[in-house]
Amino acid sequence: MSMAQAIERFVPDGARVAMGVALEPLIPFAAGHEIIRQRRRDLELVGPISDSLFDQMIGAGCVRQVTAAWVGNVSEGLGHCYRRAAEQGIPRSIVIHDHTNFSIALALWAAAWNAPYIPSRTPLGSDILNRNPGLEMDGDLVRVHAVRPDVAIVHVQRCDAEGHAQAWGPMGITEEAGLAASSVIITCEDLVDPAVVLRHPNRVLFPETKVAAVVREPGGAHPSPVQGYFNRDHAFYRDYAQASRTREGFDAWLEQWVLDLPDRSTYLSRIDLGALRMSDE
Amino acid sequence: MSEAPYTEQELMVAVASREIRDGDLVFVGMRLPILAYAVARNSHAPTARGLFEVGLMRDQPATEFLGTMGDPPNVAGALWATRMSNVMALLAQGLVDLGFIGGAEVDRFGNLNTSYVGDPARPKVKLPGSGGGADIAILSRRWVTLMRHERRRLVKDVSFITSPGFGDGSPGWRGRHGLLGGGPAAIITTLCVLRFPLGGGEAYVASVHPGRTFAEVRSETAWDIRAADDMSETPAPTDAELASIRRFDPGGFWTRG
Numbered sequence: 001m002s003m004a005q006a007i008e009r010f011v012p013d014g015a016r017v018a019m020g021v022a023l024e025p026l027i028p029f030a031a032g033h034e035i036i037r038q039r040r041r042d043l044e045l046v047g048p049i050s051d052s053l054f055d056q057m058i059g060a061g062c063v064r065q066v067t068a069a070w071v072g073n074v075s076e077g078l079g080h081c082y083r084r085a086a087e088q089g090i091p092r093s094i095v096i097h098d099h100t101n102f103s104i105a106l107a108l109w110a111a112a113w114n115a116p117y118i119p120s121r122t123p124l125g126s127d128i129l130n131r132n133p134g135l136e137m138d139g140d141l142v143r144v145h146a147v148r149p150d151v152a153i154v155h156v157q158r159c160d161a162e163g164h165a166q167a168w169g170p171m172g173i174t175e176e177a178g179l180a181a182s183s184v185i186i187t188c189e190d191l192v193d194p195a196v197v198l199r200h201p202n203r204v205l206f207p208e209t210k211v212a213a214v215v216r217e218p219g220g221a222h223p224s225p226v227q228g229y230f231n232r233d234h235a236f237y238r239d240y241a242q243a244s245r246t247r248e249g250f251d252a253w254l255e256q257w258v259l260d261l262p263d264r265s266t267y268l269s270r271i272d273l274g275a276l277r278m279s280d281e
Numbered sequence: 282m283s284e285a286p287y288t289e290q291e292l293m294v295a296v297a298s299r300e301i302r303d304g305d306l307v308f309v310g311m312r313l314p315i316l317a318y319a320v321a322r323n324s325h326a327p328t329a330r331g332l333f334e335v336g337l338m339r340d341q342p343a344t345e346f347l348g349t350m351g352d353p354p355n356v357a358g359a360l361w362a363t364r365m366s367n368v369m370a371l372l373a374q375g376l377v378d379l380g381f382i383g384g385a386e387v388d389r390f391g392n393l394n395t396s397y398v399g400d401p402a403r404p405k406v407k408l409p410g411s412g413g414g415a416d417i418a419i420l421s422r423r424w425v426t427l428m429r430h431e432r433r434r435l436v437k438d439v440s441f442i443t444s445p446g447f448g449d450g451s452p453g454w455r456g457r458h459g460l461l462g463g464g465p466a467a468i469i470t471t472l473c474v475l476r477f478p479l480g481g482g483e484a485y486v487a488s489v490h491p492g493r494t495f496a497e498v499r500s501e502t503a504w505d506i507r508a509a510d511d512m513s514e515t516p517a518p519t520d521a522e523l524a525s526i527r528r529f530d531p532g533g534f535w536t537r538g
Binding site: 077099121174 | 352354365443
């Protein structure tokens, strides 16, 4: 299935979407950019940290709510679009449900296990408790209420056409996000024969019954790193941080890198992926 | 100052590295603490281990530049690549000896704000949020934060507690609220090292960095800060510490910015 078809079918306006669930690696930027191109609106984004992708989708006006532990640019600092939305309602106001990295993982595990909540010590003593209705005191502990995404979008190294996905490197909250979600969109570097992945069934991330779409999208995580394939493009993150300082700068960036491009392959033709490719695997 | 043999950041990294004890399990975080871990591991803490919430455990620090903890050079040579929940399991069990947390604002009781400056409903500045900071503050045995020493950052009371230190400063606040760990052990700034009384309370100046004065610290701190009776000068980075820092940050991305 093409990226455009997968987003068209499985990411409707108003959807609760989990992305960037491996933290800094394997961020599904190509999927996020297609969501922006298709002008999705009123999304709720769910994730742990987001290394610039949520910032871009907020700046593009796709987002009604953010349910996350951290939104910014990991090597550069603040998320300028996130700031403008939270501080000035530009391009629109957003609702923020703050989490910690641990509590968003627990919220997704609760949904994965179909439990209403998981009792936790985190984030006791934090004002986050007062800002997020999904975190509630219960005696000496916190009830971390379940967060169930409509769809999780996960970039992996390889997958077969049936949805047997395999990823490696640190996994963040990938597994709980996929299990918690009603369905999963896989975007992958390599689309492989089932025999390749089913030789190691322990390493299949999700049951095939959860996977709604598989999209072959090599380089689909740029500028984030893909273990065994690509290093992180630090300069690209730096340039994005600079450009997005003003609304005008962000709008120009978005036109250049997303809106004026028909698809990911055009984007990649403007990137020196070879310079980022890992040589040792 | 132009001929200083080391930068403010290099001094902070050296001081932070001395907080790591041999054998510690360290929740490393990003930026300067990664360098502090590398320095410690190569000198006085050869059996320390580093945990990264992205889902990694390491013994040796990465040998190439890291922009983030999830970069491939941090995976190469890792002892364990896993899911975040597994790393958090160790934290939740109280097995993490030391954590590093980044902060935009800290108050006299060691509470960190990385969420909202001003009214959260209409913030003056929306900061990125907790990440794993609150988890480390609540659950690690002790933790340390590094910060530029400015009046707007070292405030009397933070407007929002993202990562709790000693709360309202009253004795036993952490225990009463069910927080597992011991709280902040030190605030390392560009001017000095702040520490806390045993069991919690208000931060005081334990040592002032070479070339700096307590008067400077007072004028850059937004509460009436006290000096320790035995306040000293922070030992400068040694040649070995500087060599180690420069080996792991060869371009000076983190320490010469």
